[in-house]
Amino acid sequence: AQTVTQSQPEMSVQEAETVTLSCTYDTSENNYYLFWYKQPPSRQMILVIRQEAYKQQNATENRFSVNFQKAAKSFSLKISDSQLGDTAMYFCAFMKYSGNTPLVFGKGTRLSVIA
Amino acid sequence: DVKVTQSSRYLVKRTGEKVFLECVQDMDHENMFWYRQDPGLGLRLIYFSYDVKMKEKGDIPEGYSVSREKKERFSLILESASTNQTSMYLCASSALTPPNEKLFFGSGTQLSVL
Numbered sequence: 001a002q003t004v005t006q007s008q009p010e011m012s013v014q015e016a017e018t019v020t021l022s023c024t025y026d027t028s029e030n031n032y033y034l035f036w037y038k039q040p041p042s043r044q045m046i047l048v049i050r051q052e053a054y055k056q057q058n059a060t061e062n063r064f065s066v067n068f069q070k071a072a073k074s075f076s077l078k079i080s081d082s083q084l085g086d087t088a089m090y091f092c093a094f095m096k097y098s099g100n101t102p103l104v105f106g107k108g109t110r111l112s113v114i115a
Numbered sequence: 116d117v118k119v120t121q122s123s124r125y126l127v128k129r130t131g132e133k134v135f136l137e138c139v140q141d142m143d144h145e146n147m148f149w150y151r152q153d154p155g156l157g158l159r160l161i162y163f164s165y166d167v168k169m170k171e172k173g174d175i176p177e178g179y180s181v182s183r184e185k186k187e188r189f190s191l192i193l194e195s196a197s198t199n200q201t202s203m204y205l206c207a208s209s210a211l212t213p214p215n216e217k218l219f220f221g222s223g224t225q226l227s228v229l
Binding site for chain 2: 006009042043044045047050091102103104105106107108
């Protein structure tokens with residue numbers, strides 16, 4: 001079974017600074033997807049970024065980027081130029097490369113961006 | 116705009132009541148999921164379905180059942196609600212065929228069992 005570990009329950013960052021959220025996972029699969037989801041106080045889950053395991057290049061989406069280390073089974077999220085609207089719960093998730101398998105989520109990291 | 120709609124945002128029920136949480140998606144997705152979210156525990160999978168009338172147990176199915184009679188609707192049933200089922204419940208859906216990895220979420224139902 002796959003497991004996802006987020007070792008930082010809470011983090012804070014000053015506005016405009018950079019913060020990195022950690023995620024490690026355990027799997028015997030070779031092909032899979034990794035995700036970061038954001039859940040603001042509205043509770044709506046929002047996909048931030050995704051990475052296919054077969055791609056060596058790290059995914060980026062504007063201010064969000066990942067450091068994907070497949071051998072180390074590590075998938076950290078870097079948020080640059082942090083904004084107040086980035087305040088949210090962030091969940092790391094894993095999915096096997098298959099048509100009907102569910103996402104496995106980590107326990108989440110609560111990020112607070114401070115003005 | 117694509118949508119996953121959960122019937123209630125907040126729900127208060129009594130211990131022992133039968134509770135139905137409804138989820139409807141308008142994207143013709145094959146896969147539908149029910150997760151439970153608790154502080155410090157993240158999202159845990161209760162049940163999922165990859166086709167009409169099909170269901171698979173997730174990590175924490177005890178005390179729950181599901182129904183999928185139509186493709187767009189996936190219901191979570193608490194046969195006899197208990198206080199330890201007080202939680203936030205999230206429904207999600209995704210397509211079966213690639214690119215299928217994007218999960219669409221509803222806005223959640225906060226259930227309190229008194």
